[in-house]
Amino acid sequence: MSYKKISKYLQKMFLLHKQINYHVGGGNEEDKRAREVLAPKIDEIFNFYSAKLVLTIEERLKKFNKGFNELLDLCKKYCKEDAIIYYSLRNKEEDIFERVQTKVLTKLQDTFSKYSNISIHKTSSFAAGTYVLGESDIDFTICVKSDMKTEELADYYKKIGDEILIPLGYTYSKMYNKTAPREVYQIFTKYVDGIEIEAKIRDYDAFEPILKYHDYMNNECPDEKKIYITYIKYLFSKPTKLPQYSNFKWIMMEFGLYNAGIMKVFGKIGLSD
Helix, strand or coil, rough: HHHHHHHHHHHHHHHHHHHHHHHHHHHHHHHHHHHHHHHHHHHHHHHHHHCCCCCCCCHHHHHHHHHHHHHHHHHHHHHHHHHHHHHHHHHHHHHHHHHHHHHHHHHHHHCCCCCCEEEEEEHHHHHHCCCCCCCCCCCEEEEECCCHHHHHHHHHHHHHHHHHHHHHCCEEEECCCCHHHHHEEEEEEEECCCCEEEEEEEHHHHHHHHHHHHHHHHHHHHHHHHHHHHHHHHHCCCCCCHHHCCCCHHHHHHHHHCCCCCCCCCCCCCCEE
């Protein structure tokens, strides 16, 4: 059975669970009530984090981290059974994803092994265990250490992709962060067994804090937290992505960075230090 068929089957199983438990509306009203409870907390954290408060970076992030954990506790209070069942069903996809991830990672590592300045990292929500059923791709970041001039990096990364990834079946997708040359990256994609693979080529030093975030989320974040992180993502991405979905992903990144020991505010919602 293909990945897409298995994913659709598991989504139907979760809907069946909701229909059995909630009868009228098949759980849609229950999801709506859960969003009504959680959305104000997401907005509160996001608005606090964006506020121009006279706090040190550490003070800001400690308060923010406390609020994020309160959000997860709120989800546990109101959605525990559904969140655990959803996470359990979603994990039945893992064997397929793990097989593809291992296959692609091994090929990338073998291909780039002769380049001492290049390392390959797993940087997807699948690797972190926080992906939404039926929506994940598999991301890898190809980090490059280079003494090249900043303005030359975009072309250099494109050349690496053209010469090494294209022969492996990837196609060029797009460039990101063009206005921040040190943080620029090039994206190449392909499909393996129906799953999208995304390879991002970027500067190691500029990306190192985010690598620490991924290391924390992949290897150290407690499973219980991942259950409720995943379910919140599900609630605000179905049937369509709500504003809180994007905001939650940003504050989740800051939560991971803080717990990885990165005392810095990142992204559109923060203040640079």
